[in-house]
Amino acid sequence: MPFKTRITELLEIEHPIVQGGMQSVGVAELASAVSEAGGLGILTGLTQPTPQALREEIERCRSMTTKPFGVNLTVFPTINSPDYKAYAQAIIDGGVKIVETAGTPAVREIWEMLKPHGIAILHKCTAVRHALSAERAGCDVISIDGFECAGHPGEDDIPGLILIPAAADKVKIPMLASGGFGDGRGLVAALALGADGINMGTRFCATQEASIHPNVKQAYIENDERGTYLIFRNFKNTARVGKSEVSTEVARRLANPDATFKDVQELVAGTAGRELLETGDLSKGVFWAGMVQGLIHDIPTCQELIDRIVDEAQAIVDGRLQDMLRATAPAIAA
Numbered sequence: 314m315p316f317k318t319r320i321t322e323l324l325e326i327e328h329p330i331v332q333g334g335m336q337s338v339g340v341a342e343l344a345s346a347v348s349e350a351g352g353l354g355i356l357t358g359l360t361q362p363t364p365q366a367l368r369e370e371i372e373r374c375r376s377m378t379t380k381p382f383g384v385n386l387t388v389f390p391t392i393n394s395p396d397y398k399a400y401a402q403a404i405i406d407g408g409v410k411i412v413e414t415a416g417t418p419a420v421r422e423i424w425e426m427l428k429p430h431g432i433a434i435l436h437k438c439t440a441v442r443h444a445l446s447a448e449r450a451g452c453d454v455i456s457i458d459g460f461e462c463a464g465h466p467g468e469d470d471i472p473g474l475i476l477i478p479a480a481a482d483k484v485k486i487p488m489l490a491s492g493g494f495g496d497g498r499g500l501v502a503a504l505a506l507g508a509d510g511i512n513m514g515t516r517f518c519a520t521q522e523a524s525i526h527p528n529v530k531q532a533y534i535e536n537d538e539r540g541t542y543l544i545f546r547n548f549k550n551t552a553r554v555g556k557s558e559v560s561t562e563v564a565r566r567l568a569n570p571d572a573t574f575k576d577v578q579e580l581v582a583g584t585a586g587r588e589l590l591e592t593g594d595l596s597k598g599v600f601w602a603g604m605v606q607g608l609i610h611d612i613p614t615c616q617e618l619i620d621r622i623v624d625e626a627q628a629i630v631d632g633r634l635q636d637m638l639r640a641t642a643p644a645i646a647a
């Protein structure tokens with residue numbers, strides 16, 4: 314019996330498992346495979362070089378799955394920002410009905426464009442206060458990203474075990490737990506902590522359908538739960554990346570309290586990261602990764618992964634937990 318939650322109802326998916334937006338990884342092969350397996354696959358909007366390319370990627374994804382999928386739009390306005398509104402228009406034109414957003418409050422202008430088209434907004438944030446303000450501003454689902462996560466965990470350093478129930482106590486709309494999830498134990502825990510489903514990034518990178526070089530997938534297997542660095546803390550833009558010779562060097566340079574972004578710029582450049590993912594040459598740059606690497610030991614298909622997570626979660630609920638409830642208390646020795 315599949316888990317039915319507010320997330321499966323709202324997003325019209327079989328399992329409460331979402332693949333978070335991932336720069337350079339969230340393309341049609343992965344998103345369609347996750348959706349076909351009963352989760353929600355998400356294309357990463359800004360991975361496409363132009364809004365027109367995103368329109369075409371949406372069409373390509375639609376040709377690969379008849380099931381719902383979403384698009385991520387991560388909004389960090391800078392002087393060289395992409396034209397976010399043009400990307401949002403491509404999503405609207407593409408008829409996509411679910412959008413995952415992340416980034417600064419500037420993202421709300423994008424929501425105003427999307428919402429009149431009946432698009433459900435999943436907003437990812439890393440603090441209860443941000444979740445509440447996003448809820449007040451009208452988003453439909455909160456994805457709450459704990460300290461364990463790959464990418465940007467924020468500056469509060471609150472792990473999921475506290476952040477998820479703290480958010481669940483206050484957030485009224487459906488909520489995804491994100492950061493550190495990779496197996497059925499995590500799914501049961503997230504549901505027990507008050508979430509309606511899980512969002513996973515790193516775990517989906519180590520699947521057959523993720524269009525990244527096998528060497529990078531192998532790095533996710535070889536790194537354990539200690540195999541990440543937090544970088545950019547100096548700039549209040551903390552990012553969690555996988556451990557490698559390059560990220561070790563980045564962390565070493567940033568340990569200098571006077572370090573500036575220029576000191577690491579060439580090592581962390583987005584172009585270098587893309588080259589790393591394509592060529593598998595880990596000396597080219599840094600790659601995003603979460604602590605969940607400690608739970609990644611293989612490279613299944615998305616179908617195998619999602620089936621395994623759901624089966625394991627059901628076995629925990631129907632087996633281990635029920636057995637504990639039914640067990641008679643051990644006799645106390647006289």
Ligand SMILES: Cc1cc2nc3c(=O)[nH]c(=O)nc-3n(C[C@H](O)[C@H](O)[C@H](O)COP(=O)(O)O)c2cc1C
Nearest residue numbers: 333334335336415462463464492493513514515603
């Ligand atoms: C390779 C990679 C790229 C990512 N790129 C983005 C991105 O562009 N936008 C975004 O909102 N989150 C991004 N994330 C974060 C994920 O969507 C998700 O929130 C996070 O991976 C969850 O933590 P986990 O890796 O422990 O599952 C990325 C994560 C990874 C692993």
